Amino acid sequence: MPSERRQRRTQPLGSWLLGPGDEETGRLRVRVQILLTAALVIANVIGMVLVVALVTLVLPGDPVLTDDLLVVNFVVVPAYCLFALVVGATWGTVRALRMLQWSLEDREATRKDRIATLRVPWMLTLVQAVLWASGFGLFTLLYGLHGADLIAKVGFTTFAGGVVVCANTYLLSEFALRPVAARALTSAPMRRARGVGITMRSLLIWLLGAVPVIGLMVVAIFALARKDVTADRLAICILALGGIGLVFGLLLMVLNTRAMMAPIRTVTGALSRVQKGDLDAEVLVFDGTELGMLQSGFNRMVHDVREREQLRDLFGRHVGEDVARAAMSQQIELGGEVREVAVLFVDVVGSTELAATRPPEEVVDVLNRFFGVVVAEVQDHGGFVNKFEGDAALAVFGAPRELDDAAGAALAAARSMSARLTEEVSDVQAGIGVAYGPAVAGNIGAESRFEYTVIGDPVNEGARLCEQAKTVEGMVAASMTAVEAAHEDEASHWRAQDEVTLRGRTEATTIAVPAT
Known part of the structure; x- marks a missing residue:
């Protein structure tokens, strides 16, 4: 309290005689x-x-x-x-x-x-x-x-x-x-x-x-x-x-x-x-x-300092806070490391029809509300949105920040995201796919221009599961591998449904959906 009173008495020019x-x-x-x-x-x-x-x-x-x-x-x-x-x-x-x-x-x-x-x-x-x-x-x-x-x-x-x-x-x-x-x-x-x-x-x-x-x-x-x-x-x-x-x-x-x-x-x-x-x-x-x-x-x-904070904030918005924090805390190098990660893909259904039947301003508004829910749920569950691709998004759990249960976090985010999108963005529907496995996570590109991303089979599998999700009830699909890797408290919310050979793959994938 005394310091607050002293601060109130402080004049910008050092004396009340000098005015404001x-x-x-x-x-x-x-x-x-x-x-x-x-x-x-x-x-x-x-x-x-x-x-x-x-x-x-x-x-x-x-x-x-x-x-x-x-x-x-x-x-x-x-x-x-x-x-x-x-x-x-x-x-x-x-x-x-x-x-x-x-x-x-x-x-x-x-x-x-x-x-x-x-x-x-x-x-x-x-x-x-x-x-x-x-x-x-x-x-x-x-x-x-x-x-x-x-x-x-x-x-x-x-x-x-x-x-x-x-x-x-x-x-x-x-x-x-x-x-x-x-x-x-x-x-x-x-x-x-x-x-x-x-x-x-x-x-x-x-x-x-x-x-x-x-x-x-x-x-x-x-x-x-x-x-x-x-x-x-x-x-x-x-x-x-x-x-x-x-x-x-x-x-x-x-x-x-x-x-x-x-x-x-x-x-x-x-x-x-x-x-x-x-x-x-x-x-x-x-x-x-x-x-x-x-x-x-x-x-x-x-x-x-203000400029650096603005740049840091802008950098974090572009690449994600975890990626930005990791980039600023260590020397930047090309390449990566193999990490066990969970990948979540989400993609709007019928985006072509949406763009053709509505004014551009409405389309942008719908997509902004859509991605607002996606980003919020991913961040709330410890992941980061790695890419926006038109009306789709790729989220990663387990890199660059390690998670005790990356698979469980991605599955929980998928369920919560689906419920919120149905309630808050009823204008569109979206398929959500979740995969889990080893992938290379790191900086990919050239010395003058690169980005942090993940490359590996879970990424490809997640994209195909997102396509498959558009054909199942609830429009959420995950690999059984992801469910088995998750902790029991999250795995109990999922059940196996079918074995499907996803496009571009030779082996069948057991698909899991949220248990009703």
């Missing part, structure tokens, strides 16, 4: 635009809060909250931050939507569209990098004019904030763009990763983890150069930078882990469905890294 995988275009545009804008705003707000905390509360050195910096602190910096926030969100979103125009027009993505879609997170990251690099130059200049000691302090904090913003922008925008990436990647399965890659994602996390370490190194340099950093101040800096590293490291690690686990969860969920027999299971390919290759590879694998 087949959302209509208008709703998809609104969803992506909102998520992208939110991702850019959140990334920048986090970076700005980090910068303010570092420059005012954490790093040692000359203070920035002084009277001569009021204009810079409360006019220039807020104005640029607001400008960068609005421009970054607007510029990035507009450029992203332009690169994703194919999805908004509801058309299939070209190769160029797919590459552009996977590069959108990089483009957004570059936009933020440009804006924060501009802020780095502006703030360093403005604060540096008021004191050279502020250059390193402001420069480092702005750099640290920019790194955090760029990393968050990439991870959050990649998450927001999953629905569009799914459409792009599903239209043409990936052969190699086009996104940033798992290695580069890990390097991003490492870079962000290095920012607090760089901060500690800067504090150490301050302490060595100025000689006025107290132990308390140094301890506060270490604790603050360490805490920032832990918090942001955890946050980014969670984001990165969720980004990596989402495609893996979709594959494992679909794999569970395949294991339960659902070969229509597929996953939406929405990841541009090696994990996206895993998703598309899973889809190709399931497609191949």
Whole structure:
């Protein structure tokens, strides 16, 4: 039960925020635009809060909250931050939507569209990098004019904030763009990763983890150069930078882990469905890294398995399940082996008249119902239909699958088949003949084209008994040899009737018919 609840909670794109995988275009545009804008705003707000905390509360050195910096602190910096926030969100979103125009027009993505879609997170990251690099130059200049000691302090904090913003922008925008990436990647399965890659994602996390370490190194340099950093101040800096590293490291690690686990969860969920027999299971390919290759590879694998199962099913329908299973489990060779088999022939009486007096559609319908009963009874008794010849069929018991009582199975099938045909296919009558004896069973033909069949005297005798059956009451005839070879529980249902020399044979055959 818990696994079923987890499966119900699984989303095709890894999160309920991303909606279903087949959302209509208008709703998809609104969803992506909102998520992208939110991702850019959140990334920048986090970076700005980090910068303010570092420059005012954490790093040692000359203070920035002084009277001569009021204009810079409360006019220039807020104005640029607001400008960068609005421009970054607007510029990035507009450029992203332009690169994703194919999805908004509801058309299939070209190769160029797919590459552009996977590069959108990089483009957004570059936009933020440009804006924060501009802020780095502006703030360093403005604060540096008021004191050279502020250059390193402001420069480092702005750099640290920019790194955090760029990393968050990439991870959050990649998450927001999953629905569009799914459409792009599903239209043409990936052969190699086009996104940033798992290695580069890990390097991003490492870079962000290095920012607090760089901060500690800067504090150490301050302490060595100025000689006025107290132990308390140094301890506060270490604790603050360490805490920032832990918090942001955890946050980014969670984001990165969720980004990596989402495609893996979709594959494992679909794999569970395949294991339960659902070969229509597929996953939406929405990841541009090696994990996206895993998703598309899973889809190709399931497609191949589905095709093989269809071929196996078709093969089994043509040659019989037992023959197909034997052919797929061992090396195919021409030739055969001598087996004790029972052969059952069934043939429609008056098929020429049937074809001449009824429309072709009715003839086909009658024959399909007729053969439906024949196949069902043969399979129910452990045999397989080896051939259909017009309105006749040849069934074999004892090859390729061995039966404890091949003769008894064929005789029981003949009796049951006769009763069902009389009741369910009263449009026609059919003669049924059963013979038993040694025959060669195996693959007959050439290397390029062969079939599994049986060759021997029981086959010929069964065909002649089928002809003879059309002249006896009940229209079922078997050789007494078959009855004597059957177990007693089946042999008791048969009685000897006449000795007849069948056409093409020199010795008389004792014919048995079902006992009334």
